[in-house]
Amino acid sequence: MKIIVCIKQVPSTQKVAVDPTTGVLIRSGIDTKMNPYDLYAIDLALQIKKSTKAQLTAITMGPDSAKAVLKEAMALGCDDGVLISDRAFAGADVLATSYTLASVVSSIAKDVALVVCGKQTTDGDTAQVGAEMAAHLKMPFVGLVMGIHDVTTTSIGLTSDQGNQLVDLNVNYPAVISVSEKVGQPDLPSYFRLSQMDETKIKVVTLQDLDDHDPNHYGLSGSPTQVEKIFEPTHDNDHVLIHGSTKEAMDHFVEVMTSNHYFRGKDHG
Amino acid sequence: MGELRINHDKCVVCKQCITACAFNALSVEDGHISVNSACRLCGSCVKKCPLHAIEIVEDRHVIDRDQYHDIMVIAEIDGSTIAPVSYELIGEALKLAAIRQDKVSVAVLGYQLDDMVKSLKGYGLDHIYVFDDPSLSIFRCDVFANVLYDFLSKRKDNVVLIPATLNGRSLAPSIAARFKTGLTADCTKLEMRENGDLVQIRPAFGGNIMAMILNSHARPQMATVREKVMDRAIYKNDDSGTIEKIMVEPSLLQSSVLVETVHDLPKASNISSATRIIVIGRGVPVSDHPRIHGLAKKLDATIGYTRPMVEKGIGSVLYQIGLSGRTVKADWILTLGVSGAIQFTAGMDQSSLILAINNDPNASIFNIAHHGMVADVSQWLDEWEKRYGSLQ
Numbered sequence: 001m002k003i004i005v006c007i008k009q010v011p012s013t014q015k016v017a018v019d020p021t022t023g024v025l026i027r028s029g030i031d032t033k034m035n036p037y038d039l040y041a042i043d044l045a046l047q048i049k050k051s052t053k054a055q056l057t058a059i060t061m062g063p064d065s066a067k068a069v070l071k072e073a074m075a076l077g078c079d080d081g082v083l084i085s086d087r088a089f090a091g092a093d094v095l096a097t098s099y100t101l102a103s104v105v106s107s108i109a110k111d112v113a114l115v116v117c118g119k120q121t122t123d124g125d126t127a128q129v130g131a132e133m134a135a136h137l138k139m140p141f142v143g144l145v146m147g148i149h150d151v152t153t154t155s156i157g158l159t160s161d162q163g164n165q166l167v168d169l170n171v172n173y174p175a176v177i178s179v180s181e182k183v184g185q186p187d188l189p190s191y192f193r194l195s196q197m198d199e200t201k202i203k204v205v206t207l208q209d210l211d212d213h214d215p216n217h218y219g220l221s222g223s224p225t226q227v228e229k230i231f232e233p234t235h236d237n238d239h240v241l242i243h244g245s246t247k248e249a250m251d252h253f254v255e256v257m258t259s260n261h262y263f264r265g266k267d268h269g
Numbered sequence: 270m271g272e273l274r275i276n277h278d279k280c281v282v283c284k285q286c287i288t289a290c291a292f293n294a295l296s297v298e299d300g301h302i303s304v305n306s307a308c309r310l311c312g313s314c315v316k317k318c319p320l321h322a323i324e325i326v327e328d329r330h331v332i333d334r335d336q337y338h339d340i341m342v343i344a345e346i347d348g349s350t351i352a353p354v355s356y357e358l359i360g361e362a363l364k365l366a367a368i369r370q371d372k373v374s375v376a377v378l379g380y381q382l383d384d385m386v387k388s389l390k391g392y393g394l395d396h397i398y399v400f401d402d403p404s405l406s407i408f409r410c411d412v413f414a415n416v417l418y419d420f421l422s423k424r425k426d427n428v429v430l431i432p433a434t435l436n437g438r439s440l441a442p443s444i445a446a447r448f449k450t451g452l453t454a455d456c457t458k459l460e461m462r463e464n465g466d467l468v469q470i471r472p473a474f475g476g477n478i479m480a481m482i483l484n485s486h487a488r489p490q491m492a493t494v495r496e497k498v499m500d501r502a503i504y505k506n507d508d509s510g511t512i513e514k515i516m517v518e519p520s521l522l523q524s525s526v527l528v529e530t531v532h533d534l535p536k537a538s539n540i541s542s543a544t545r546i547i548v549i550g551r552g553v554p555v556s557d558h559p560r561i562h563g564l565a566k567k568l569d570a571t572i573g574y575t576r577p578m579v580e581k582g583i584g585s586v587l588y589q590i591g592l593s594g595r596t597v598k599a600d601w602i603l604t605l606g607v608s609g610a611i612q613f614t615a616g617m618d619q620s621s622l623i624l625a626i627n628n629d630p631n632a633s634i635f636n637i638a639h640h641g642m643v644a645d646v647s648q649w650l651d652e653w654e655k656r657y658g659s660l661q
Contacts, residue, residue: 095446127454140411163534
């Protein structure tokens with residue numbers, strides 16, 4: 001039985017700015033880390049591995065430096081790692097990204113039972129790649145898994161968070177799932193284990209390794225959406241700032257609340 | 270991939286491109302520069318051309334925009350009612366539709382929907398499409414996506430809007446990938462262009478940047494919108510909205526996902542439906558919290574929290590406002606000792622009336638507050654008690 005967990009290397013900070021003259025994104029610093037939501041995915045995948053003796057592979061798409069997150073995943077207990085790296089994959093939107101990942105899964109693990117994803121990344125924040133992957137792979141998708149039960153080598157019980165209700169589902173493999181952070185506190189890799197990891201266990205997959213290696217289906221060419229421009233959020237100018245005594249601050253508050261009929265002064269009750 | 274395009278209006282046939290080309294892909298034919306199949310799109314000629322008359326154009330499947338009209342909203346069901354976010358999406362869809370005289374319809378999936386769908390009449394909708402089947406009583410992503418894709422693929426909708434609820438965030442990508450079309454998550458602003466392109470604006474990098482996204486190479490254009498971002502549709506009290514039941518092909522309902530049990534969670538046990546909110550931030554001493562609860566009681570408001578307060582264990586995550594918590598669109602919201610990080614304000618800045626009290630005049634909350642008051646929260650509460658009595 002094979003399980004694949006999809007992880008991503010993300011910037012450590014969300015502090016970014018737009019260069020006002022060129023309109024280009026300026027990222028402050030180049031520190032990276034594993035997308036924090038992926039730790040929950042790895043943790044759940046490890047639980048399933050434990051009861052099924054499955055082979056667990058971590059995959060990530062990114063530059064050579066993204067091997068760092070694969071090493072982390074292996075330090076946590078994944079059996080091996082796959083780096084998906086090719087210039088043809090650059091500039092991908094959600095559709096092209098999910099197609100690339102799906103294409104890798106179907107090319108390297110035709111008999112995969114379960115694909116496990118974090119609920120979203122902290123840089124893209126779309127929470128869409130997992131479900132799109134499932135559609136490309138023609139597998140069912142179960143989102144926001146917060147618990148598992150009755151784990152066997154042919155099926156799995158999943159509790160899915162649907163907002164106002166929790167739904168227990170039983171799913172025959174194969175399937176793609178995303179994992180909610182409500183699943184429980186995940187482990188962090190120890191520095192010692194991380195230093196023991198052998199980078200040669202990481203396989204690099206390029207366009208030519210995929211069953212579908214038509215470059216038009218990947219990267220910028222395979223992306224139906226384009227970011228037309230980026231800009232800094234603007235704020236309305238309709239603002240009042242009272243900078244005086246506490247009494248003045250209270251006067252202003254009471255005036256605004258009463259004029260909007262939210263407060264009636266002393267007889268309010 | 271793409272193709273090399275020569276602008277013959279700019280080109281003076283100086284032939285510098287021909288010399289620059291390493292593949293003998295360019296020549297002069299009938300007095301014009303011509304490209305042959307040897308071209309590798311290396312771009313050497315583009316760089317060489319002194320008149321910028323050569324460009325590499327991405328070769329795309331060109332869609333015929335005029336074939337696509339109308340907007341479909343996928344409704345969300347919450348228990349035995351149509352969820353409020355559905356009316357917000359309908360309201361936005363009607364505004365977008367006005368630009369090109371498009372029609373707006375809604376699709377509702379579930380079980381025993383007869384009474385529920387009647388409440389969608391009178392809002393100016395064209396059709397209310399109803400998919401009523403016991404297999405649709407509980408959301409299963411693959412089944413819902415199969416049914417909706419089958420339905421939508423027989424139509425030529427220009428835009429499909431889906432609520433960015435927990436289920437919608439699984440459903441929307443499942444449909445978009447089946448169409449091989451683009452999908453923009455959590456749009457905060459939508460605009461319709463005359464040519465039918467939908468301009469989709471969403472926050473990126475935790476709201477530090479706004480991105481304007483177009484999906485000009487595929488249809489339908491799909492977007493999700495969170496609740497309380499758009500204005501609710503106005504009830505017109507007319508007969509609009511033809512209810513049409515759609516027979517669901519049984520094969521579409523088959524799935525390897527089986528529902529075992531459903532646990533209903535207590536309703537409204539979170540901040541997102543509150544209309545009057547007082548937010549406690551890091552700048553308020555814990556000893557003042559009881560007085561703020563007293564103030565909330567007096568003003569019939571719900572207490573909300575910022576992320577640091579929830580991380581400290583003071584507030585429940587269900588009452589956390591912001592990108593990592595809930596989004597609110599309150600009638601009024603008063604923030605006390607809240608600095609106003611974008612992570613927080615993105616979850617409340619659509620509120621109608623924003624009031625903020627903070628002792629730091631440079632706090633960024635004052636950039637979004639309609640009424641900012643520089644004051645010490647404890648002293649401000651003293652002043653309240655002096656005027657209106659004890660808050661304990």
